[in-house]
Amino acid sequence: MNAVARSTRLPAIVDFYITVMRVAVQEQFQYRAANYAYMIGMIAEPVIYLVVWSTVANAQGGEVGGYSAAELAAYYIVWTLVRNINIVFTPNGWEWRIREGDLSGMLLRPVHPIHYDLAYFAGWKVVVVVMWLPLAAVLAAVFRPDLTVTGVEVMVFSVSLLGAYLIRSMFLWVLGMITFWTTRVTALYELYFTAELLLSGRLVPLNLMPPWAQTLADFLPYRWTFGFPIEALVADLPTSDLLSGLAMQAAWTVAGAALVAVVWRAGIKRYSAVGN
Amino acid sequence: MAEPSPRRPEPLRSLSLAWTFLRIGAMTELQYRVNFFIQIFQTIIMVGTALAVLALVFSHTEELDGWSSPELLAVVGIHVLMGGIIRTLIQPNMIRLIEEVREGKLDYALTKPEDAQLLVSVRDIRIWQFVDVPVGATILGIALTQLDRQIGAGSAIAFGVALLLGATMIYCFWMILTIGAFWIVRMEFIVELFEGVYQAGRWPVTIYPGWLRASLTFLVPIGFAITVPAEAVTARLNEVTLLGAAIFAVLLFGFTRVLWRVGLKRYSGASA
Numbered sequence: 001m002n003a004v005a006r007s008t009r010l011p012a013i014v015d016f017y018i019t020v021m022r023v024a025v026q027e028q029f030q031y032r033a034a035n036y037a038y039m040i041g042m043i044a045e046p047v048i049y050l051v052v053w054s055t056v057a058n059a060q061g062g063e064v065g066g067y068s069a070a071e072l073a074a075y076y077i078v079w080t081l082v083r084n085i086n087i088v089f090t091p092n093g094w095e096w097r098i099r100e101g102d103l104s105g106m107l108l109r110p111v112h113p114i115h116y117d118l119a120y121f122a123g124w125k126v127v128v129v130v131m132w133l134p135l136a137a138v139l140a141a142v143f144r145p146d147l148t149v150t151g152v153e154v155m156v157f158s159v160s161l162l163g164a165y166l167i168r169s170m171f172l173w174v175l176g177m178i179t180f181w182t183t184r185v186t187a188l189y190e191l192y193f194t195a196e197l198l199l200s201g202r203l204v205p206l207n208l209m210p211p212w213a214q215t216l217a218d219f220l221p222y223r224w225t226f227g228f229p230i231e232a233l234v235a236d237l238p239t240s241d242l243l244s245g246l247a248m249q250a251a252w253t254v255a256g257a258a259l260v261a262v263v264w265r266a267g268i269k270r271y272s273a274v275g276n
Numbered sequence: 277m278a279e280p281s282p283r284r285p286e287p288l289r290s291l292s293l294a295w296t297f298l299r300i301g302a303m304t305e306l307q308y309r310v311n312f313f314i315q316i317f318q319t320i321i322m323v324g325t326a327l328a329v330l331a332l333v334f335s336h337t338e339e340l341d342g343w344s345s346p347e348l349l350a351v352v353g354i355h356v357l358m359g360g361i362i363r364t365l366i367q368p369n370m371i372r373l374i375e376e377v378r379e380g381k382l383d384y385a386l387t388k389p390e391d392a393q394l395l396v397s398v399r400d401i402r403i404w405q406f407v408d409v410p411v412g413a414t415i416l417g418i419a420l421t422q423l424d425r426q427i428g429a430g431s432a433i434a435f436g437v438a439l440l441l442g443a444t445m446i447y448c449f450w451m452i453l454t455i456g457a458f459w460i461v462r463m464e465f466i467v468e469l470f471e472g473v474y475q476a477g478r479w480p481v482t483i484y485p486g487w488l489r490a491s492l493t494f495l496v497p498i499g500f501a502i503t504v505p506a507e508a509v510t511a512r513l514n515e516v517t518l519l520g521a522a523i524f525a526v527l528l529f530g531f532t533r534v535l536w537r538v539g540l541k542r543y544s545g546a547s548a
Contacts, residue, residue: 060337
């Protein structure tokens, strides 16, 4: 246990992150075509929402839920960046990790495996964001968003991306670790992702949801990974809302980290790899 | 292998071959009955989400680009139904083909004395996914009841023809994507790409801006596959559109055939 304690001291862990991120950049940059095709497929989703809700806004005299068509365009274009940042290790990957004994190798390393996932996907983001820029330019040229931002909004938005990334990473990790107990997880994942779709601001700005759904969303982590970062930049939130949003993200990050720690400890006891 | 059976005329042979594979596939899948319940659950979630979104849209507006709530429900029904056909018959074959091209296992299909494109298109089936077909049909039925409109024999036939043409075009589109595997190695994203774009069909393609509507009609034939059948049951379809769909289906099928031949030339097998 001493080795573990020593290696998680700051400089070593920073070095670990930088190295893994660098590997991720180099690895993913080789698969430019695949990464691009994936992104284009992903962009279909917000474009559909955008067209549907713009049609509604135009039919209602130019506005729905306080959003004009041009503001909806801004919402869903920022959405594409937030969504890319939000892509983390999939819970489905855990089945493979456990079945193939891939996890055994990770256990031999002196750092908690979540650091590897956090670092690898963070590195991948560098490639993704570079590739996203031209796509965003095309979307902006086509849908003409109305976006005016202040310095504070940009700062809060940038920090909130980190928060969104951490929260979604942690919660999907916890969800994936359920595989330690049972492999019949497909249904559970679908429920989780459907709730996320409806209650995060991914489908539609939460303002457009019925009041009871908005209340429900307040008690769940989802909105801090989609709606909040987008609204931080797009909606004109007062500074107090921006700051309390960041505080909520911090709270959910801590809660996620605690859950990861607890579930990991219980789950790893149940793990036995092939050959053991 | 007993006596070689006398060769039957071409179309009949294709059909009986497809039927044989269908039966084998069904028997294989019937062993995994729990999957049926998982599929039911997934269908419930999918349909529930679609209905929730529809309710949300119509809580903010009376009609969407001229389509009323029950009319859009009909579109959802056809979308679910067509999705079931795709995931039962088309998608599993395409995913298998991509894998076999990458791993060099396509040799086994190519050496058989049958048309290779036919063979790779009928080998696999996921029967539990077929649940979506009756579910979609039920949603469509409910929508038509709400519309309270008599569907004449003409409309019903037009609907059936449009659906068949649409499924053919979706097959061609999937096949064209899959043929890309002869050139590109990493193709796992293709399923997500298709499903992402397929979601666009949950709405009539007429709501999309011109360039996108054109792409969703001719590039990705979702407009033909879902909107046109929906137009047939909501008294929007004219004969010209249906004729256009038929001509386009034939052209697309021919193009797919040519592209398949070109792609095959790139294939070098595992041991070559």
